[in-house]
Amino acid sequence: MDSVPPVASELFIRSRESAQIVRLRRLASIEEDAARLQLSADAGLDTATSLPGVPPGLASSTVAQFSLPDGNLLLWVDPDTRACTVFRVGAPGEPLEPVTRVGGTAQDEFIQDAAFSPCGAFLVTWSRPHERLADGNLRIWRCATGEAVRAFPHRHHSATAFPYVQWTADERYALHAVANALDVYDGSKLEQPPLLRIAIPGLVQFAVAPEAVAAAVGALDLAYVATFVPESANGAPAVIQVWAIGSSSAIRSRHGEVDGLPASGKEARCAVPVASRRVYRAQHVEFYWSPKVYGSGSSPSLVIRTSHDYDVHGRSYYGESSAHFLYLGNKSEQSREPARDPASMPEGPIHDIGWSPTGREFVIVHGTTPARATLFHGTGTATFDFGTGPRNRVSWSPHGRFLALAGFGSMSGNVQIWDRNKKKLIGQFQAECTTHWQWSPCSRFFLVGVCYPRMKVDNGFRIFKYDGTLVYERKMPTTQLYQVEWRARVPEQFPDRPVSPQVLTSMRKMAEQMTANTDASQKGNGSVASAVAGNQTRPSGAYIPPHLRRQVIENGVSMPPLKLHEHEAPQSLVSGPFLTKSQRKNRKKKEREARQQQQDIPSV
Template sequence: MEDLQIAYRSVKEIGLLTGPPQVQDVAGFDKPQGMLRAMKYSPDGRLFAWASNDAVHILDVAKNQMVQVLPRAGVVELDFSPQGTYLLTWERFVKPPEGPLPKNTLIWATATGEQLGAFTRKLQSSWTFQWSYNEQYCAILATNEVHFFDPTRLDRGVHLRLQLEGVSTFAFSPGRSPAVAVFVPARKSQPGHVRLYAVGQFRQPLAQKTFFKADTAQLIWNSLGTNLLVLCSTDMDSTGKSYYGETNLYYLTITGNFDCHVVLDKEGPIHDVAWNPDPDAKEFAVVYGYMPAKAALFDRRANRIHDFGTAPRNFVQFNPQGRLVAIAGFGNLTGQTDIWDLKTRTKLVTLDCSNSTTCAWAPSGRHLMTATLSPRLRVDNGIKVWHHTGSLLFHRPIHELYQTTWRPLPVQRFPDRSALSPPPRGITVESKTPTRPAVAAGAYRPPHARGTPTPASFRRDDENQRANGGATSASPAVTAAPPVYKAGTQARYIPGAAPPPGAGSTPGENAISNRLRTVTRQLKQIETLKQRQNEGATLEPEQIVKVQKEANLRAELQTLKSSKNQA
């Protein structure tokens, strides 16, 4: 098999594709068919696992040989330890009428297929364990504690406990000397705080920082495990400017000799944050501010060292070598993706990746994969592979595509070159069916008003420009909501334009009020369903679909409120 590889999971099959320059089905791989609920590469790229109705299969990728078939039915989530020594499986939690709770999270030895441990984990959103890089420890969050286990002695129970009242989030460092960051949210008059500990030495933190306005947090380590970014957010915005609350970014070093609040020069939410994976770079990028957002590069002292400009963007990702960076606008935005060369600080190309719901660099660092996935979008599902110069190398439409990923490979196999590779020649793009061109979303139209001319005050700039024969009429900027950071995809919402200040009541305004009441009622129903789910209840399929619409509804609610307030 080729080194570079792509795996995908659709409603009908799981497939493997060879990596660029010629992307095609892997020869000799017998595509699994039927109800396939999960797939996963091991982080070292050595193994590939998938779950069918009645078993979990583990494949040696390089040899294209089956390593294990675990006779376990009902598995819907898979995860590997960092070195691929252990495989974790999760089945949906169903509370029995009486008796002990079921053990629905299992840990297996990939070499032997032996089941090593079993745990009860109710929620799909937080079912898996975190691991130290060397696999010495695995850990899960418990009430007011973090539990650390020795994976070679899981039968002996908890190995270490980090006790901290109110702890809600933790993250292992990726370094070889394991450290752990823990976050406690702000409560009443008490500020929130982050503490960094060496694993097993919990009496005194290595570093810590306190801050207000912190209900939730993302803990983002750099590749060496020496520096930490803390992206904090609140449920409510005290200024009333954003329905999604406030966001702030903080920076800490593991030695405790430096910490700060990262100062951003544009008001609005923080959309995305990423470290440069090059250990020598010690820099990170941030996309922030009301749309059009700003993107900037910061050094290891949180000083802004380069501006990437202002554009409708909400996503940033470095290639594995840290030479290139992709800055894109997904979700409600148009999908345009800028690729920058950090060595020369120049923009190489802007890609048109309309309708994309996921984006990832290849281990080679020279190719970018975008995909449109279900159920986020149910049309135009498929995979595209681009060269960093902008050439589209591959496009395959796939009906009801649910998942796609590159095979992980060590970055040492693909060292950075002094000069970037030129555009490939003689590549024929596979495209079985033409895709529809992307159509920019207009202002929200209530059902009864659809099909009628859009009032001038509700048009976007580009719509007014067409209507006025090229003259641009001003309209308020659309503010994008912060992304939902847990599924790997960006939140999507319907952008809307507000009527000009001082305008009288119109049928459009009445429609906005009606829609506002409807969306508010639906969100209350979703909160009730989520509470039932957290208590262990099993939701019906249509109820699960309703819960999945929460991000879209909250974004629409923000837009509707903005329109109503400016009416």
């Protein structure tokens, strides 16, 4: 059988002069050849594919985006005509094939943002409201033909909330929020009236769960959507609800008898709430659905980050935030799972939340600086503490093997790479002024970029190996880098490779060095404590700056280094290995059999 050629990692680079898709041809062999780690500016680039019609003064607001999850399509909004063109992306060096072109006419000349549907069948565009767009400025098009399917009026635009129409991953359903309601459409027939209208007074935000969740629980006609109603001016708390959408039999088989279901024996499509929570001090919300359901018979989970613009305790100028957890298991499942007290979620501020692509766990970065990072099982139980450090972001590799904890934005750009399976630190590096970061589809490289307009100087990007080794760097001192990202690929196209033996050796050396530093710090603190206990007083003399005091020896006592923060070391939060539901069931069975055998033994 012929061997399948490996899929190469490709970068999309968009600057003021050009936009290109380039292949880094040597990244696959860098791990075996340490001499190739230092690459020149173009030594690692293969043939580039340029986008046609890119003007010299390319506007920074121009949109370019790959389709998920395979990256075979690329949409491009022309900065002059404001037309959105969809290209089919081939091999590197091959010209892009135009698929369709929408907008750019007198009525659609103000396209500002665009996005693909999950399967790439539809295109969503938003234009500035205008009297000529009487039917609506939020439009949905078919990618294959460029046909306008439906239009909705939508005045205000937010890049973080776009697109305003959300599909399930298989495009079975499409959802769009209107005033005090949520409309559910047939995902492939948006030109028809909505199938359902869910009345939710005060609705401001919603998020559809990944379709992998519904498929894993054995109900293909079952989907979940989370909705948010902020707190009111009269003091009523915010309301977070999770709705199950599908046939009544599918909902009943999964969640039992729920309020709002039709009578038994009557089959109908409906939407009913299966979980809810009332939260105070919540003006804004971010939903984090589990990407998959881990284990057979399990249910999806949802982590919510709520925030408020004003901190009543006066601890922060930036308001306050908190984390909440919802588990969508049925009553029998919830009785078998460990208790998930809402108070078990960490206290704010909540900096970032990240689910593992496997769906079995998630990480929350929380607390005041230096922030703490905690690993939680998919059922909401804390299992590991990564300690404290200068961090505010978390990023999982596509295979879920590696985890990056970083401090970007106002922080110094320190990045730590952890091996999730071994729970060991395997590398760290500095990436100052980073505005964009992303794991490669093969989970072996980490991209950091300094892009315009967030940073107007020192534009460029760097690529690090998972152990923190720099393998590629490109600086752009004379131009502006608008966008750099990996071309989307399906992670299953790449093998899930473990840590190489060379990295394991460096891991052991790093652990020994950290242990030595900890012992030295404890020894220094102990000597100071003994000096204080012996009533030894410091002699008066000239003032010594804090950063030089460690070099001064007074009364035979070496002054410890001055530290602004005492960082805490990582530690496990479980007494033994964490057991899944099936493992706990087998353990209880063995214990029951052991007790039965003891009862059968006659007494002497």
